[in-house]
Amino acid sequence: MFDKVIRNGKVFIAGEFVKTNVYIEKEVIAKITPEVLSAKESIDVNNALVIPALIDPHVHFHLDLGSIHSRDDFYSGTLQAVYGGITTVIDFLDPVDNPVDLEKAYYRRLDEAKTSVCDYSFHATIKNPNCDLEEFVIKMKSLGINSLKLFTTYSDSNRRTYDNQIIELLKLSSKYDFLLLAHIENDNLIDLNPNFKYNCLLKSRPTLAETKEALKLAAFTEINGGYLYMVHLSSGITLEKLKKDFPSLINKRFFIESCPQYFAFTNDFLEREDGYLYTLAPPLRTRRERTLLKENFNDVFSVGTDHCAFNKKDKDRKYLKDIPLGIGGIENSFDVLYEFFKEKAIDKMSKNIASLYPNLVGRGEIKEGNLANLFIYELYDNFISKHHGKTDCFLYDNFKRSGETVHTMNRGEFIIKNREFIKSVSKKV
Numbered sequence: 001m002f003d004k005v006i007r008n009g010k011v012f013i014a015g016e017f018v019k020t021n022v023y024i025e026k027e028v029i030a031k032i033t034p035e036v037l038s039a040k041e042s043i044d045v046n047n048a049l050v051i052p053a054l055i056d057p058h059v060h061f062h063l064d065l066g067s068i069h070s071r072d073d074f075y076s077g078t079l080q081a082v083y084g085g086i087t088t089v090i091d092f093l094d095p096v097d098n099p100v101d102l103e104k105a106y107y108r109r110l111d112e113a114k115t116s117v118c119d120y121s122f123h124a125t126i127k128n129p130n131c132d133l134e135e136f137v138i139k140m141k142s143l144g145i146n147s148l149k150l151f152t153t154y155s156d157s158n159r160r161t162y163d164n165q166i167i168e169l170l171k172l173s174s175k176y177d178f179l180l181l182a183h184i185e186n187d188n189l190i191d192l193n194p195n196f197k198y199n200c201l202l203k204s205r206p207t208l209a210e211t212k213e214a215l216k217l218a219a220f221t222e223i224n225g226g227y228l229y230m231v232h233l234s235s236g237i238t239l240e241k242l243k244k245d246f247p248s249l250i251n252k253r254f255f256i257e258s259c260p261q262y263f264a265f266t267n268d269f270l271e272r273e274d275g276y277l278y279t280l281a282p283p284l285r286t287r288r289e290r291t292l293l294k295e296n297f298n299d300v301f302s303v304g305t306d307h308c309a310f311n312k313k314d315k316d317r318k319y320l321k322d323i324p325l326g327i328g329g330i331e332n333s334f335d336v337l338y339e340f341f342k343e344k345a346i347d348k349m350s351k352n353i354a355s356l357y358p359n360l361v362g363r364g365e366i367k368e369g370n371l372a373n374l375f376i377y378e379l380y381d382n383f384i385s386k387h388h389g390k391t392d393c394f395l396y397d398n399f400k401r402s403g404e405t406v407h408t409m410n411r412g413e414f415i416i417k418n419r420e421f422i423k424s425v426s427k428k429v
């Protein structure tokens, strides 16, 4: 007898929905079959979608920005995640420039993450490194971390990693088999004019800064080898140019992540009276760039949320320089992507991400032997109306969606059942 069965679902298997039953034994998917077999607990989902639990590879919970922390901590951040069908999140360690501080940053974050209600993992983050890079990488690997994020910008806060160091890190990424993540904007093309108001964000961080730097880093990757993952690609122009110049590199050794907000919003929102709420880096782009991004969705490898939530009063500042950049949205990331792209969104939020990380083996796909990580999405037209985070800033309020997450299961246990939070199922992976 099996422990549980999810019956009568349309189960997402190898790229399509199949009417079948999913039998679960302890943490694992034991059998997938339309046959009716006995199980201790049976959940009839009545034709709802059964989807692999999603993985969000890009979140910022309780991010330290000096004068302020992002408002969702690991508890409120992951609570929203599981209400949105996500059961694994990858957050970032604080940026450091040497191996000793890296170890401290790891244990600090490990302690903060204990309140998570789902599984979690970390990327290391490097800033203007001041050490032997190979020693840094060896320390990172010894902590069980397989991804390292750098910034090509933010020299103003001493976070920029310079070209010669990026090249060395790329070479190390193939030698030590880790993924190099990059926040890509050309530092010299960013204008931090202190008199800019929030509606000057596009002038401050133009598309050219993203496109030019992305092409440069793709060339570095092509020449030097290694694995690079571009976080939060914002503009369809950047994506088209990358495809044109590096067709054999894209999503093989140079992976492209985008975020729900670049599909949902445009820079028009910055002209609104509450436009300061829509400030993030890189910024929301023009309608044309968003259209291009949507048209090229097939070439987006993965979707991460870059969830970095603040309250309205945190962001209500006269000058751009005083506004903490970032928005929330983890709870509704699937709603948004499914609305635009239907099942094409699923692999980019699950399987593709798992394929990049050795510690995520057994996640991201519904198949026998994999972890029983899945969520049930009931289809009916409705509007997003609430979230379970800590902030009062909710940009997806009233956004149209085609369904809702009703159950979320992690490693064979329900975290969300019938739209209610049941219990935490959480570990560091």
Ligand SMILES: [Zn+2]
Pocket (backbone or CB within 6 Å): 058, 060, 306
């Ligand atoms: Zn980010």
